[in-house]
Amino acid sequence: METSAYLNAVVEQTNTLAGWVHGRDATAPVPTCPKWTLADLVDHVGATQRMVAMLVGERMTEPDSAYARYVPAPGDPAQWRDWLTGTAAEAEQAFASVTDDTPVWDPSGAAAGVPFWSRRLFGEACVHRADAAAALGLPYELAPELAVAAIEDWLDTLTSRGYWENRPDFADAMRGSGQTLHFHATDASGEWLARREPDRVVLERTHTKADITVRGPAADLLLVLSRRRPLSATPTLELHGDRTLIDRWIEHMDWVTGD
Template sequence: MTNSPDYSALLQLIDERSAAFRSAVAAAPSLDAPVPSCPEWRLFDLVQHLGTGQRWWAAIVAAGPAEAPPAKEAAEAPRELHALLAWYDDSRALLLRTLREAGPERECWTWWSAGVSPANARGVARRRVHEVLVHTYDAQLAAGAVKPMPVDVALDGVAEFLDTCNSTPAAWPHEAATIHYHATEGRSWLLTLDGTGAWPAPLPHDAPPPSASATGTAEQLLLFVWGRLTLNDLKVEGDRQVFERLIAWEPEE
């Protein structure tokens, strides 16, 4: 796994990014405001999605090692703003309390267990930081007031996405390829795609030229890998088809 904040810092980031998400929701004109980056959702749907996710992952961590996750909470969140924000606050608090009690090494079910990111509370905490980070962008977009992401958090967000979503032992079904991601703030990553799977790593200084590369700010790269921006928003060199194939790939493990 690529370097990331320690466990206590991850928990603090969940709290801080949740506060930013909450502020964006409270500032929006209506819970019925459309979310441009999630076209099928209104702002209420976004809050319910994130809050339900916090509760579900709390249950997953609390359950410990398991072959399957517990069922998601079926009850719908309240539709009045103050009640909804209180419900979301309870969701955040439950997740943080569970993660603190579990400690970073508590093993649990995760959908990324075959990849680089660990299947434990630390891996969950890191994923939840960036889930909240990106959904805060979504909420701010709905509210019409997008704020810059903290650069260090966005940088780790790119690495975390590669460690989970682009990390698998499932064979790459195309010609072997390499991708370089370059953040203008000075960090770069290598993604290798071949018959052994997809494997991310920090970019070594002596790496040969890639099949394709993408350059942008940390925030732009993060929003790209999460599907909020497109290749046209980045500086792309090499074979764009490699990116297109990666985006379309649904590996079977």
């Protein structure tokens, strides 16, 4: 997906989320993010979008200034819809003012800049809309092609050099000697092979035999990999191989789950 397509999807996903949470109970728990209330979720989504809009729009090459200008979500849930649609619009406007090669800081360790952030905001919107659905008892649907793009964001971010260096707990858990996990979306084009090496997790886009294969609809695969739905509660996914490898992988996918 191109940057503009990611941002269009960010606006669409956020607008849906904004409609869901508008006027709802701020203290409602978010089951998929055990330490969060609905207010925490709204604050995280909108504040992240605003921070990224500042990073990109002001071409920041270090993040401290953006972090220091954090603005919390309104305390009144009746203001949430306008606030969230506004933060998404700010992000879309910021990205429209730059090109993919505009220098902007990002945490990947690969100087990915604008493309990193456009995809990251998209992945955030997709996964956190699932959190809102869980909190409000609403069904979650995501087009297979979008779900594949969100899986790509999730896996690429968690296997990046920056994530490995900044999350030593994850790095220690994922060190290996070549163990392989294959994730395969069956309703859209998307396959990934994760290979656990001593110094990193290598991510490839390929179809090949692996120690464990997990295959099924892309949206269900996204929810399981992001720990938004237990594997045991997702009968649409097929497993072939060493179950302990995927259990260990999911156990340590605790990034942005509020626990």
